[in-house]
Amino acid sequence: MRSLLVSRIKPLQVLSTPTRQLKNKVPEYQKLFQEDNGLPVHLKGGTTDVLLYRFTMSLSLFGVAYTLYELLKAARPKKNK
Template sequence: MFRHILAFQHVSRRTVASTARRQVDNKVPQNQKRFQEDNGVPVYLKGGTSDALLYRTTMALTVMGVGYVVYELVKAAFPQKK
């Protein structure tokens, strides 16, 4: 049992401290070019479909939240008679 724990520690330490890393392309210049071009699209929608979906979901939840708050305020302002 102890031998298995030592082997696991050795493998986990070796994978964490490994110097061989996966090469990742630097996409920052491409993203800067895309987000800085003047094409009339707001910056919060330049990310594509996922940004548009996230924006619309956020706006829908905000409108629903404001509507619920107004409903509760009206309900509290005019209490029901018993």
């Protein structure tokens, strides 16, 4: 019985797939980010960077305004009915 079980088990086959070579984009990004075009580094990535920056700034401003509102609300005495 044991010989039947052992004979049915096949060793794992190792698939050798060729590795895909990726193009090195670092020199392109170095040129882009080192270019002196008057933009700050966090906005040199293009439209996506600008949208993320504006979203983050608006969320931060909303958070500061809401915090100030809650602090002012907590500082006022409650009205007795």
